[in-house]
Amino acid sequence: MKAPRTTAHKCAIPVCRMADTPLLRVRDLVTSFRTDAGILRAVDQVSFEVPRAATVALVGESGCGKSVTALSILRLVASPPGRIESGAIELEGRDLLQLPEREMRAVRGNAVSMIFQEPMTSLNPVYTVGWQIMEAIRLHRKKSRREARARAVELLGMVGIPEPATQVDAYPHQLSGGQRQRVMIAMALACEPKLLVADEPTTALDVTIQAQILELLRDLQQRLSMSILLITHDLGVVAENAGHVVVMYAGRVVESAPVSELFARPMHPYTRGLLDSVPRGKPTANRRLVTIEGVVPDLRDLPAGCRFADRCSLRVDACVLDEPPASEVALGRVSRCWRALDVQPSPEQTRDEAPLRGAGSTPPPEEPS
Amino acid sequence: MSGGDKELFQPAPAAAREESVDPEGVGSSGKPRTLVATERIAKYFPVRSGWLGRGGRFLRAVDGVSLRVRRGETTGLVGESGCGKSTLGRLMLRLLDPTFGRVVFDGRDVTHSSQRELRPLRRRMQIIFQDPYSSLNPRMTVREIVGEAIRIHKLAKTRADEEARIVELLVQVGMRPDVMDRYPHEFSGGQRQRIGIARALAVQPEFIVCDEPISALDVSIQAQIVNLLVELQERLGLAYLFVSHDLKVVEHVSHRVAVMYLGKIVEQAPAELLYEQARHPYTRALLAAAPQPDPERKRVRLVLEGDVPSPIDPPSGCAFHPRCPRIVKGTCDREIPPLDETARGTGHRVACWNPHT
Numbered sequence: 001m002k003a004p005r006t007t008a009h010k011c012a013i014p015v016c017r018m019a020d021t022p023l024l025r026v027r028d029l030v031t032s033f034r035t036d037a038g039i040l041r042a043v044d045q046v047s048f049e050v051p052r053a054a055t056v057a058l059v060g061e062s063g064c065g066k067s068v069t070a071l072s073i074l075r076l077v078a079s080p081p082g083r084i085e086s087g088a089i090e091l092e093g094r095d096l097l098q099l100p101e102r103e104m105r106a107v108r109g110n111a112v113s114m115i116f117q118e119p120m121t122s123l124n125p126v127y128t129v130g131w132q133i134m135e136a137i138r139l140h141r142k143k144s145r146r147e148a149r150a151r152a153v154e155l156l157g158m159v160g161i162p163e164p165a166t167q168v169d170a171y172p173h174q175l176s177g178g179q180r181q182r183v184m185i186a187m188a189l190a191c192e193p194k195l196l197v198a199d200e201p202t203t204a205l206d207v208t209i210q211a212q213i214l215e216l217l218r219d220l221q222q223r224l225s226m227s228i229l230l231i232t233h234d235l236g237v238v239a240e241n242a243g244h245v246v247v248m249y250a251g252r253v254v255e256s257a258p259v260s261e262l263f264a265r266p267m268h269p270y271t272r273g274l275l276d277s278v279p280r281g282k283p284t285a286n287r288r289l290v291t292i293e294g295v296v297p298d299l300r301d302l303p304a305g306c307r308f309a310d311r312c313s314l315r316v317d318a319c320v321l322d323e324p325p326a327s328e329v330a331l332g333r334v335s336r337c338w339r340a341l342d343v344q345p346s347p348e349q350t351r352d353e354a355p356l357r358g359a360g361s362t363p364p365p366e367e368p369s
Numbered sequence: 370m371s372g373g374d375k376e377l378f379q380p381a382p383a384a385a386r387e388e389s390v391d392p393e394g395v396g397s398s399g400k401p402r403t404l405v406a407t408e409r410i411a412k413y414f415p416v417r418s419g420w421l422g423r424g425g426r427f428l429r430a431v432d433g434v435s436l437r438v439r440r441g442e443t444t445g446l447v448g449e450s451g452c453g454k455s456t457l458g459r460l461m462l463r464l465l466d467p468t469f470g471r472v473v474f475d476g477r478d479v480t481h482s483s484q485r486e487l488r489p490l491r492r493r494m495q496i497i498f499q500d501p502y503s504s505l506n507p508r509m510t511v512r513e514i515v516g517e518a519i520r521i522h523k524l525a526k527t528r529a530d531e532e533a534r535i536v537e538l539l540v541q542v543g544m545r546p547d548v549m550d551r552y553p554h555e556f557s558g559g560q561r562q563r564i565g566i567a568r569a570l571a572v573q574p575e576f577i578v579c580d581e582p583i584s585a586l587d588v589s590i591q592a593q594i595v596n597l598l599v600e601l602q603e604r605l606g607l608a609y610l611f612v613s614h615d616l617k618v619v620e621h622v623s624h625r626v627a628v629m630y631l632g633k634i635v636e637q638a639p640a641e642l643l644y645e646q647a648r649h650p651y652t653r654a655l656l657a658a659a660p661q662p663d664p665e666r667k668r669v670r671l672v673l674e675g676d677v678p679s680p681i682d683p684p685s686g687c688a689f690h691p692r693c694p695r696i697v698k699g700t701c702d703r704e705i706p707p708l709d710e711t712a713r714g715t716g717h718r719v720a721c722w723n724p725h726t
Contacts, residue, residue, distance in 0.1 A: 061587035062558075176676045206449035207614060208673040211658035233588060236660030260664045277592040278662050283621040283640075287599045289592035295557055 029087035057242035119180035130168030410470030432632035445623030499581035501561030559590035
């Protein structure tokens, strides 16, 4: 799903691409929830862009606001208790937040569609998969039942369901987890969306099935030249599928960068910590992983300074006093850290030379106490 | 039981050529090195099907597995959902009764021990569950959760002893002792998992089955829990059966690793050997399928086709043959490959007719 060098079919000249506006631009999005303990901002001043025919990954741990950001884009945040307070979500220059619900409905499942983590709970168990795909088609396109059915069969074939002409009449429970996710994808692609929002699309799947689904998404992206906003917590999935990465922490975007630059040189200590805590390469002799000590702050009781400060190894006084702004620290890179340039690359990057377990003497980069 | 059933319950002879329980004999401490072992163990669950649920079919969750866990060591058990890895863990603890085969704990055959006879052994074997949200009783305080087993096994003489022990356990798992009177819902997933670990440690076990202990946790919290488990192992000499679908984490914590597919072990080796020189095509596929957090790495396109077949009606011969890129027609689809050592003394076993070299 990596962004192709040039979006050839649209405009072959790179200059033209420079002038191209991004497909999606999220600006200063704030989404809050009313709770018993007061109002909490699950998404707080989040800004990022998704270029055409590219994959942008939205990364973070549970509760960081990545899924709420996704739901906000489609205006699917349950209200109450949720509310999109401010900001703009521009799809091809048109602010989705300003649309009346009627027009928004014409966008959902059409120009923008979404797939979810658990395909069993997102499919209706009492209708056949064909019926559900046909519903998506006929909602947005003037097509007869016969045409819609033919299209459903075609879509099922496209997403790799064996014998689509038969399986179109299957009920969700008759399919395996991987096949259900394929059906979800078929449904999402029914109207050839420009943007596919994929919220943890493979988290519930086994690793060999995950590989199949990701392969399918990469392939479909190329064929349909759609953009994908990939929401995940898995840095492996990010590295292999995204062109650009947006890292979220406690409702904020803390870092945003092209994928290879982010992995080679993180510019936020949280990103660095995330990269370190994924076991890579040879295990160290003492079998320890590098951790980020502590826990995510409570969104109802946020510190005045940087939200990552009390877990951060680079903390200085300024971090506790003032929250750093999101600033452009390098070309195309944004970081919300006072010491963005002091963040060192993850030593795990040089892991291939690391000695074998038991044979080596190299301690892990940061010994957790 | 009818004659037909008896036939069904015979273990597959090819898969049964196994090591004896403890070929390495006695360790330096004078005790046998193997703490827990299963011998050709199997668990078949009856499946309701056909008229009035009388299909007489069985789901072969575990099918003739021999596995050993040594004192103070971690044996990693990997495989995809439904391969039988959790069932095997529960068989080892005698939480499930095997359909056939034996469980040996500390040199003693416990396959047919009654619950009463098992009671003293229960102290020595424990389990940590995947979901710390559903495995702690929401109506009990931390004190009650951790203290329950201490009381059942009468491990504390007085109230004060019990209290001191609970404090000690909480400190051991990295929690402040003043949380004792709080309820599980007040804690995050990582902290709940720590409480679950404290509960398991309360009876001073020697063997713990860690059943996907970190799968439900966030990345940064996973590392904390993994480190805690490794630390506790070193300090207390615990033996773990570490059940997980995450190969990378298993590599990190395990001394030995076994890979399961459809109820059988397909490959088994010391950890570094398995990850460096995987021989079974399924192990290779699993390793290749796991996404690598390295954007510069060229993706190896080794995507396995199809889904895991049903354990109710497993494929003939090698259960992996319908998905296998190295299938030998006429052999793989007919005969079950034995789990044989690749070279004597390496401890690397592979069940494949056409393994990688």
